[in-house]
Amino acid sequence: MTSVSTVIDSENRDEIAPVSAGDRDGPQDGFKETVGDIYHPRPRLTCRNVDVCYDNGAAHAIRNVSLDIGEMEVLAMIGPSGCGKSTFLRCLNRMNDTIDGCEVTGSIRLDGEEIYSKDLDVVPLRARVGMVFQKPNPFPKSIYENVAYGPRIHGLAANKAELDEVVESSLKRAALWGEVCDRLHQPGTGLSGGQQQRLCIARAIAVSPEVILMDEPCSALDPIATAKVEELIDELRKRYTIVIVTHSMQQAARVSQRTAYFHLGNLVEMDETDRIFTDPQHQLTEDYITGRFG
Numbered sequence: 001m002t003s004v005s006t007v008i009d010s011e012n013r014d015e016i017a018p019v020s021a022g023d024r025d026g027p028q029d030g031f032k033e034t035v036g037d038i039y040h041p042r043p044r045l046t047c048r049n050v051d052v053c054y055d056n057g058a059a060h061a062i063r064n065v066s067l068d069i070g071e072m073e074v075l076a077m078i079g080p081s082g083c084g085k086s087t088f089l090r091c092l093n094r095m096n097d098t099i100d101g102c103e104v105t106g107s108i109r110l111d112g113e114e115i116y117s118k119d120l121d122v123v124p125l126r127a128r129v130g131m132v133f134q135k136p137n138p139f140p141k142s143i144y145e146n147v148a149y150g151p152r153i154h155g156l157a158a159n160k161a162e163l164d165e166v167v168e169s170s171l172k173r174a175a176l177w178g179e180v181c182d183r184l185h186q187p188g189t190g191l192s193g194g195q196q197q198r199l200c201i202a203r204a205i206a207v208s209p210e211v212i213l214m215d216e217p218c219s220a221l222d223p224i225a226t227a228k229v230e231e232l233i234d235e236l237r238k239r240y241t242i243v244i245v246t247h248s249m250q251q252a253a254r255v256s257q258r259t260a261y262f263h264l265g266n267l268v269e270m271d272e273t274d275r276i277f278t279d280p281q282h283q284l285t286e287d288y289i290t291g292r293f294g
């Protein structure tokens with residue numbers, strides 16, 4: 001293992017300075033503090049000292065995680081099953097609020113605004129920070145209605161023509177328009193798995209999000225559908241910030257610019273993706289990417 005050089009204590013670039021996790025209790029398993037570089041020069045989401053507990057404090061799932069997520073980047077989150085990837089992702093649009101007994105502490109700011117502020121309305125937040133799940137989950141409605149639903153409830157289209165335009169442009173940006181333009185009023189659930197996932201991406205895009213969270217978006221897809229979604233992610237990066245949880249290191253290497261490696265609720269290492277996969281600084285990261293763990 002190379003020397004543990006943390007950036008967390010080295011510079012105080014924030015009003016809320018991250019603190020070292022070294023004195024935290026609980027299983028550390030060789031972890032002392034995050035190595036690599038958690039900062040981004042143009043952050044959209046700024047997460048500091050985030051802790052998540054389930055079961056009213058009985059189960060500690062995320063431990064003192066600090067990281068930036070930058071504009072127009074794809075950040076991959078990797079790590080063994082149960083390390084807290086989905087838990088952390090759900091913090092970013094307060095989806096954990098919906099889980100009884102789940103407590104989130106620390107600070108997460110979107111463009112400088114604290115998303116855990118008690119005055120913040122989560123409905124617009126979840127439009128700004130959209131989510132695509134592992135299993136495609138279209139509404140039991142038509143393809144058109146799946147995409148039109150969000151813009152309609154958020155008042156983003158003044159009339160039918162504008163709504164049609166939002167539906168068409170969202171389906172085009174999700175690389176699905178050509179396959180569905182002549183069947184818009186048929187059920188979304190009648191599409192193939194890969195098409196359904198792109199429909200879910202179109203639905204997320206339709207409300208003009210700033211950030212898109214994806215939790216293993218390709219794990220239910222075949223290699224061809226996966227390749228389409230990966231191409232789409234690369235295209236979407238021009239407009240959106242994307243955070244993707246993936247079990248596939250090849251996928252992380254293909255789609256992301258930076259990668260965060262989690263282990264037992266700790267953020268062990270974060271850096272440029274190339275560096276994580278070719279020159280990891282932490283033994284735990286190296287063990288995982290070389291297949292010795294997980």
Ligand SMILES: Nc1ncnc2c1ncn2[C@@H]1O[C@H](COP(=O)(O)OP(=O)(O)OP(=O)(O)O)[C@@H](O)[C@H]1O
Pocket residue numbers: 054055059061079080081082083084085086087088099
């Ligand atoms: N709703 C919940 N209630 C209680 N504990 C939970 C809940 N969701 C997750 N956990 C626990 O939190 C820890 C992190 O789980 P999480 O689902 O975030 O891991 P993950 O890295 O996404 O795993 P996987 O790769 O298997 O999806 C695990 O120990 C899990 O059992």
Ligand SMILES: [Mg+2]
Pocket residue numbers: 085086087215
């Ligand atoms: Mg998960």
